Each structure stands twice: as structure tokens, then as C-alpha cells.
Amino acid sequence: MSASTIPSRFDLLIRNATLLTADPAAPIVRNASLGVIGDRIAWIGALASDAHAALDLDLAGRVVTPGFVNVHTHSALSMVRGVAADLGFAPSYTKGIPNALDLTPEDSIAMTRLGALEALLAGSTLIGEHFVHVDACVPEIAKLGLRVHASVRLHDVDFRKVADSGRWQFDAALGDGLLERNLALHGAWDGKEDGRVRVQFAAHAADTCSEPFLAKVAQAAQARGAVVNTHLAQSKVEVERVLARTGRTPVQVFDHAGLLNEHLLCGHCIYVEDDDIARMAGAGANVVHIPKCNAASGRLAPTPKIKAAGLNMTLATDTQHADMVELMRWALATARVQVGGVDEDWQPHHVFAMATINGARALGLADEIGSLQVGKKADFVVLDFRRPHLVPAPNPVGTLVHTAMGRDVEMVFVDGRCVVRDGRPTLVNREAVIAEAQATADRLWRNATT
Numbered sequence: 001m002s003a004s005t006i007p008s009r010f011d012l013l014i015r016n017a018t019l020l021t022a023d024p025a026a027p028i029v030r031n032a033s034l035g036v037i038g039d040r041i042a043w044i045g046a047l048a049s050d051a052h053a054a055l056d057l058d059l060a061g062r063v064v065t066p067g068f069v070n071v072h073t074h075s076a077l078s079m080v081r082g083v084a085a086d087l088g089f090a091p092s093y094t095k096g097i098p099n100a101l102d103l104t105p106e107d108s109i110a111m112t113r114l115g116a117l118e119a120l121l122a123g124s125t126l127i128g129e130h131f132v133h134v135d136a137c138v139p140e141i142a143k144l145g146l147r148v149h150a151s152v153r154l155h156d157v158d159f160r161k162v163a164d165s166g167r168w169q170f171d172a173a174l175g176d177g178l179l180e181r182n183l184a185l186h187g188a189w190d191g192k193e194d195g196r197v198r199v200q201f202a203a204h205a206a207d208t209c210s211e212p213f214l215a216k217v218a219q220a221a222q223a224r225g226a227v228v229n230t231h232l233a234q235s236k237v238e239v240e241r242v243l244a245r246t247g248r249t250p251v252q253v254f255d256h257a258g259l260l261n262e263h264l265l266c267g268h269c270i271y272v273e274d275d276d277i278a279r280m281a282g283a284g285a286n287v288v289h290i291p292k293c294n295a296a297s298g299r300l301a302p303t304p305k306i307k308a309a310g311l312n313m314t315l316a317t318d319t320q321h322a323d324m325v326e327l328m329r330w331a332l333a334t335a336r337v338q339v340g341g342v343d344e345d346w347q348p349h350h351v352f353a354m355a356t357i358n359g360a361r362a363l364g365l366a367d368e369i370g371s372l373q374v375g376k377k378a379d380f381v382v383l384d385f386r387r388p389h390l391v392p393a394p395n396p397v398g399t400l401v402h403t404a405m406g407r408d409v410e411m412v413f414v415d416g417r418c419v420v421r422d423g424r425p426t427l428v429n430r431e432a433v434i435a436e437a438q439a440t441a442d443r444l445w446r447n448a449t450t
């Protein structure tokens, strides 16, 4: 490009930063300038001498990454943090702790805002949010300024009967009602807030959704070109229950329902057989790796096998602390534990890609977000690398993955708008969000234990 085509006037200009781009063509750019016009990255490179911007930031000592794409969360489960991880599988249905089924829409909003704020402050510019009352929560999450790809939790098993008596019973009216709610959410919110809100179809799991219900979800999602997000082969009990009911593995059930394709995001994938992995790879499905949740409950997804099969692997925090920075080293360490050492297939840049561009690819947004490239949306995170644990950084991707934390995030931009500054949200009152969530959680815990 000739010098005359370099823009000199920007809305936002970043100078002297180290860019970790997640673009293999130029993964690390030092002493870089990045210019934003409107909601897009307009320039990366040397600047014209008269370059200027409304917001002109000298970010010497900082590292700038693409916004993290956290594709699978249930932010309201912040209500059981510090307890649920120690109760084994399906802690939400353990007596004495707050149950998702007892949440009012207002309770869900209060707890979801807390979890989504936590994710944003740790650098997630996009969350995949699926839970009860998500339809009520979407407008409130959107106010934080991050991208939210949401769905009502879709299932036709009656969770109340599961919680009360361990009975697994499908109820078509229950499933149809939830699907209707999600269709209404799609109609009202998909593409809203300048495209920052998208509505998915979150079929909960193969054991909590009957085959006729999965077929309905497939039809609804396909008709709208929407992503389907699910939990797949996340527990032995699920695999056994599904096998007994259908004679198929959960992956085969999704395939049979017409859901196994490039629009499917498969959460966990712990108990997948070689045939399942090959089937998923052949279909172009996406794996959502959730290493911290899995490891906290004593489980590991066979990520070396999944990666070797060529599947697009993304990262998500699910019900755990929504820190994608920390999560990258969980992904790296748990893969190396399985490999039995350090190899070329599992290096910091691989898990960095999982946390950024791979997530974007899974959502069909690889041309829009997930890397720092001219023409893409201006979604990025500024980390303060002047702190003791981040100095020196001869390989800043390695330093980021091995020693950085979400709390090192200083600024977050979404669509070129500053939504976190000095580690604090710019669009909502942090203290008010925390206080409301604390009061809600206090009440939920009081009611759960009495």
C-alpha cells in the first residue's frame, strides 16, 4: 500500500503496544500502532506523521490481544461458586444448594450480570450464554457492551422430576414451550445491538433431550442458519443412559438428529470414542474444550486425539471462574499431561488460537472477529505487561499463557468502544452489579438450606 493511502485520521489510535494478533501471517507485532475507524480496525503498521484520533493512547508496556471468545457459559451459576465444583456431577440438583429451577427471572438477571461482568473484566468480548431465563437476561447482558450469543436452555426432560426423585421423564409440552421461548428470543433479539446479540439454539444434552425434540431443534436452527450449542459426552452416566435408550452414543444421536455439522458446538467431549471423534471431524463440528471444569471434577477430554483429528477446538469457562487467560494454561497443561511431555502440537500459540480465532470460526464469524486484522471488528483487550510477573516477555504469547491472569486486563474494546478502562466497566456500575448479586445469592442460599 502506498504511503498516500495510509489514513491519518482515526476514531481510536493505539501506539507503541505489542500486538498478539492470532493471525498466523504476523502473529506478534512489536512497537505497533493500531487505528480504528468506526467499529473496525482500519490500520496496523507505521503511521503517517500527522496521524491523530479522538482517543489517542500510548500503550507502551502493554500487550493487545483479540477479545477472547468464550463460547459456553452459564453465568447465573456464579450463585454456587466455591461449592458446586466439590459436589460431583450435576451439583445443581443437589439438595441444600440453590437450584436453577427455583430462580425467578429477576434472580437470573442479578446472577447472570455478575458472571457476565466477571467474564468481560477478564477479557471476554463474547460469551455464549445458555441457561434458564436467558430470554430475560439478554437485554441486561447487552448493557455491559460485550457480545452475547444466547439461548434458553432447551430440553424436554423434566428436571424437576430428576431433582426430586431421580426420574428421567420426557415431556413434549415442556420442550415445545422452551423452544417457543427461544424462537421468540430469536425473533426479538437476533442481530440486535449492532449485531452484538445473536441467538443460538442450546440443546442441553443427548440425555436430557429426546430424539423427536432434537429433531425439532435441528429444524428450527437450520431454518434460521443458527448455531447449536450443546453438552456432548460430558459424563459416563449420560453416555450409558443414551446408549440404553437409543443404542447410540451421544455423538451418533446428534448425527442421527441432523445436528452434527459445522454449526454445532460440542461442549466437553470427554467420553468420546475414536469413532465419535472421526464422525465429528468428518461433519466439521466444533469442539468446545472446558478444561478447568473438567479437571476440577477429575475428568479430561482427549484433546490430543481431538486435535490430531483436525477438529476446530475452542475454549470456554462454563460454570467456573470466567477467566479465559487462565483457562489457556489449563488447556495446555491438561493436554501435556495426556501427551506425557512437551511437543510441537501443544504450544502457547495453539491455546491462544483456541481462545480467540477458533471460537470465532465456530460461530461463523472468522471474517469478523477473533484476530487483529485490518477490516475486522475492533474487539480487543489491553493487558498491562509492566507488572512483575509479566516481565520480561521475550515470547509474549508464552508469557501470556503461562503467567498472565484475567485481572491483568486493563482495557477492553468491543466494536471500537471502550467498555473496560482501568480494569473497571465503563457502561455499568460495578459495585451495584456486585451488591445486587450478593443480596440475591444470600437469599437463594438461605432458601435452599431451610
Ligand SMILES: [Zn+2]
Residues within 6 Å of the ligand: 072, 073, 074, 231, 267, 318, 319
Ligand atoms: Zn455447560
